[in-house]
Amino acid sequence: MQHAGTDIADRATVIVNDLMGLEGPLLPILHGIQHEFGYVPSETLPVIAEALNLSNAEVHGVVTFYHDYRNHPAGRHVLKICQAEACQSMGSDHVAAKIKQLLGIGFHETTRDGAVTLEPVYCLGLCACAPAAMLDGVPIGRLDDEALEEISAAVRL
Amino acid sequence: MTVTIYIPGDSGALALGAEKVARAVAGEIQGRGLDARIVRNGSRGLYWLEPMVEVETETGRVAYGPVKASDVVALFDAGLASGGSHPLSLGNPEDIPFLKRQTRLTFARCGVVAPLSLNDYQSHGGLAGLRKAVGMTPADVVQTVTESGLRGRGGAGFPTGIKWKTVLDTAADRKYIVCNADEGDSATFADRMIMEGDPFVLIEGMTIAGLATGATKGFVYIRSEYPHAIAVMTAAVDIARKAGILGTTVLGSPNAFDIEIRSGAGAYVCGEETSLLNSLEGKRGVVRAKPPLPAIQGLFGKPTVINNVISLASVPVILDKGPEHYKDFGMGRSRGTIPVQIAGNVKHGGLFEAAFGMTLGELVDDIGGGTATGRPVKAVQVGGPLGAYFPRELFDTPFDYEAFAGKDGLIGHAGITVFDDSADMLKQARFAMEFCAIESCGKCTPCRIGSTRGVETLDKLAAGIEPDKQIALVTDLCNTMKYGSLCALGGFTPYPVMSALTHFPQDFAPKPMQEAAE
Numbered sequence: 001m002q003h004a005g006t007d008i009a010d011r012a013t014v015i016v017n018d019l020m021g022l023e024g025p026l027l028p029i030l031h032g033i034q035h036e037f038g039y040v041p042s043e044t045l046p047v048i049a050e051a052l053n054l055s056n057a058e059v060h061g062v063v064t065f066y067h068d069y070r071n072h073p074a075g076r077h078v079l080k081i082c083q084a085e086a087c088q089s090m091g092s093d094h095v096a097a098k099i100k101q102l103l104g105i106g107f108h109e110t111t112r113d114g115a116v117t118l119e120p121v122y123c124l125g126l127c128a129c130a131p132a133a134m135l136d137g138v139p140i141g142r143l144d145d146e147a148l149e150e151i152s153a154a155v156r157l
Numbered sequence: 158m159t160v161t162i163y164i165p166g167d168s169g170a171l172a173l174g175a176e177k178v179a180r181a182v183a184g185e186i187q188g189r190g191l192d193a194r195i196v197r198n199g200s201r202g203l204y205w206l207e208p209m210v211e212v213e214t215e216t217g218r219v220a221y222g223p224v225k226a227s228d229v230v231a232l233f234d235a236g237l238a239s240g241g242s243h244p245l246s247l248g249n250p251e252d253i254p255f256l257k258r259q260t261r262l263t264f265a266r267c268g269v270v271a272p273l274s275l276n277d278y279q280s281h282g283g284l285a286g287l288r289k290a291v292g293m294t295p296a297d298v299v300q301t302v303t304e305s306g307l308r309g310r311g312g313a314g315f316p317t318g319i320k321w322k323t324v325l326d327t328a329a330d331r332k333y334i335v336c337n338a339d340e341g342d343s344a345t346f347a348d349r350m351i352m353e354g355d356p357f358v359l360i361e362g363m364t365i366a367g368l369a370t371g372a373t374k375g376f377v378y379i380r381s382e383y384p385h386a387i388a389v390m391t392a393a394v395d396i397a398r399k400a401g402i403l404g405t406t407v408l409g410s411p412n413a414f415d416i417e418i419r420s421g422a423g424a425y426v427c428g429e430e431t432s433l434l435n436s437l438e439g440k441r442g443v444v445r446a447k448p449p450l451p452a453i454q455g456l457f458g459k460p461t462v463i464n465n466v467i468s469l470a471s472v473p474v475i476l477d478k479g480p481e482h483y484k485d486f487g488m489g490r491s492r493g494t495i496p497v498q499i500a501g502n503v504k505h506g507g508l509f510e511a512a513f514g515m516t517l518g519e520l521v522d523d524i525g526g527g528t529a530t531g532r533p534v535k536a537v538q539v540g541g542p543l544g545a546y547f548p549r550e551l552f553d554t555p556f557d558y559e560a561f562a563g564k565d566g567l568i569g570h571a572g573i574t575v576f577d578d579s580a581d582m583l584k585q586a587r588f589a590m591e592f593c594a595i596e597s598c599g600k601c602t603p604c605r606i607g608s609t610r611g612v613e614t615l616d617k618l619a620a621g622i623e624p625d626k627q628i629a630l631v632t633d634l635c636n637t638m639k640y641g642s643l644c645a646l647g648g649f650t651p652y653p654v655m656s657a658l659t660h661f662p663q664d665f666a667p668k669p670m671q672e673a674a675e
C-alpha cells in the first residue's frame with residue numbers, strides 16, 4: 001500500500017503539470033489543489049514550489065495570504081453568512097447569532113459531525129436581497145428565522 | 158409559434174428562488190403540452206420584484222413578479238403564456254417607473270437577452286462598437302474614449318482614455334488588458350449583473366481596449382464569491398473564441414486578442430489594482446507603491462490597462478454611438494451614465510442606471526422608496542465600506558465625483574446602503590476599522606496597525622472611558638491613515654469613521670449622557 005503522503009504528492013503533481021503553463025499559474029494551481037482535496041494539504045507545497053522554482057516559504061506565504069485556502073478539510077457543506085454593511089442594515093447580526101445557535105458552532109468552525117463549516121463573508125453581491133448567505137455556492141437572499149431553520153436542518157441530512 | 162418565457166438566472170434572482178420557479182414553469186409547460194421555451198436571462202435589476210418572469214407576446218413583453226414557485230400553477234391558469242392578467246402582472250416591464258426613468262446605455266441588454274446567445278447580442282446592437290474599432294487606428298479609438306469623458310467606474314474616477322493613451326504610447330513586446338472584476342464593496346453588484354446578464358459586452362469592451370493599445374492578452378480577475386459570474390464569463394469567452402471575436406484574427410482583422418478568466422481567492426484588498434496584479438502573477442495580494450504606474454509597468458512588468466468591469470462595458474456603446482452621445486449625459490466633469498446600486502434597508506432595491514447629476518435624496522427616497530422596514534432613513538453609506546455615511550441633511554448632494562468629494566465623501570463604485578433609525582453609527586465606525594484590520598494586506602503601517610488601534614479606541618469610547626481623549630485619538634489616527642497609507646483601503650477607511658463621527662455625534666456620546674438627553 002502506498003503511503004498517503006505519496007498519494008497526495010502524486011495527485012498534486014498531475015494538477016501542477018496541467019496548469020503550470022499558464023501565465024502566473026500559482027493561484028489557479030492552488031484553486032485546483034483545493035478543489036481536488038477540499039483543502040491545501042501541506043504535502044503539496046514542496047511539489048508546487050519545486051515545479052515553479054519557488055521556495056516552500058514563498059508558496060506558504062501565498063497560501064496563507066488568501067482567505068479561501070484552507071489548511072484542513074471543511075465540513076460536507078460550507079455555509080457563508082454575509083456580514084457586510086448592506087446585510088448589516090437588514091439584521092445580519094441577528095442572522096449570525098441565530099445560525100450559530102442553531103448549529104452550535106461559531107464562525108470558522110465545523111460541527112462535530114462534520115456536516116457544516118460556518119464562515120463569515122464580506123459581500124456576495126446580493127445587497128438588494130439582504131440579509132444574504134451562500135450554501136455550497138448556492139445564493140440565498142432575504143434570510144429570516146424560518147429560512148435559517150430550514151438550512152440548519154438541510155445541512156445535517 | 159413557440160412562446161418564450163424569461164426567468165432570470167442572475168444570482169440575485171436565484172437567491173430569491175428563481176431556480177424553483179424555473180422548475181415549476183418547466184413542469185407546467187410539459188404538463189399542459191404548451192409550445193413554449195424557457196430562457197434564463199440576466200436580471201433587469203428590480204430586485205424587489207425578483208424572481209421576475211417575463212413572457213414574449215405579440216404586443217411585447219409582459220412581466221410578472223415577484224413570482225414564487227407556488228404561484229406558477231395559478232399564473233398558467235390565468236394565461237401567462239399569452240400575457241394573461243393576474244395579481245402579479247406588472248405589464249410591460251419597460252413601463253415600470255423604476256425602469257422607465259433610467260437611461261440604460263451600459264445595461265441596455267442586461268435582463269433582456271439570453272446572456273450566452275451571440276445572436277441575441279448582435280440583434281440588440283452588440284459588436285457594432287468593435288466593428289467600428291477594427292476599422293480605426295489605435296490612436297483614434299483612444300481619442301474617442303477620451304472625448305467621451307469616461308472615467309474609471311471602479312471608484313477612483315481616473316479618465317479611461319488617458320490611461321489607455323499611456324499604454325498605447327509605451328513601447329513593449331507585450332501588453333495586457335486586465336479587467337478588475339473583484340467587486341468587493343458592499344452595496345455593489347453592477348459588475349456581477351453585467352457579467353451574468355450580458356457577458357459579451359465586457360468581452361467586446363476588453364477587445365476594443367486591446368486594439369486601442371496594442372495589447373494582445375486580457376485577464377478578467379473575478380472574485381471567488383461570484384461563482385455564477387465566473388461560469389457565465391468562462392462560457393462566453395469560449396463562445397467568442399469559436400466565433401472569431403477572440404483569437405489570432407479579431408473579427409477577421411490582423412489583430413490578435415484573447416481573454417483568460419481568473420478567480421480571486423477571497424482577499425478584498427485585491428480589488429486595489431496593484432494588489433490585483435500581484436495576485437494575478439501568483440503572489441501575495443500585497444499593494445505596490447506607485448510609481449511605476451501599471452500603465453507603464455503593470456502585469457509581469459509590462460504596460461497594462463487595468464479597468465473596472467463597468468468602465469470596459471461602457472466602451473462598446475461609446476464606439477458605436479460616438480463620444481458625443483455618451484458625453485451629452487451627465488454634469489460637470491462626470492460625463493455619461495452611472496449604474497447606481499441601491500441596497501440594504503430599502504424598499505425598492507436594485508440597479509438604476511442614469512446620467513450623473515441625480516441627487517442622493519431622489520435616489521434614496523424617490524427611486525428607492527425609503528426603507529424596507531418603513532422606519533425613517535438615518536444614514537446612507539455611499540461607495541462601499543470605504544465610503545462616507547451621509548445624513549439626510551446632505552441628501553441634496555448630486556451624484557457627481559466632485560460634488561461628493563466636496564462633501565468629504567466619494568461615489569466609489571456607486572453603491573448606496575440605506576440604514577434606518579435603528580443603526581448605531583459608533584458600531585458602524587467600529588466595523589469600518591475592523592474590516593480594514595481583517596482585509597489589510599499588511600504592507601504599510603498606518604493601515605495594518607492603525608485599523609487595529611482604531612477598533613480598540615472605539616471600544617474604549619463605547620465603554621465610556623475618557624471619551625474626549627478617545628475622539629481626539631481616533632481623529633488623529635484617521636488623519637494618519639488617510640495621508641500615510643499606500644492605497645485606498647487604509648487611506649479611505651477614515652471616510653466612514655469620520656463621517657459617522659461628524660454627522661452623528663450623538664451616537665458617540667457616552668451612554669449615560671445619551672440617556673439623560675432622552
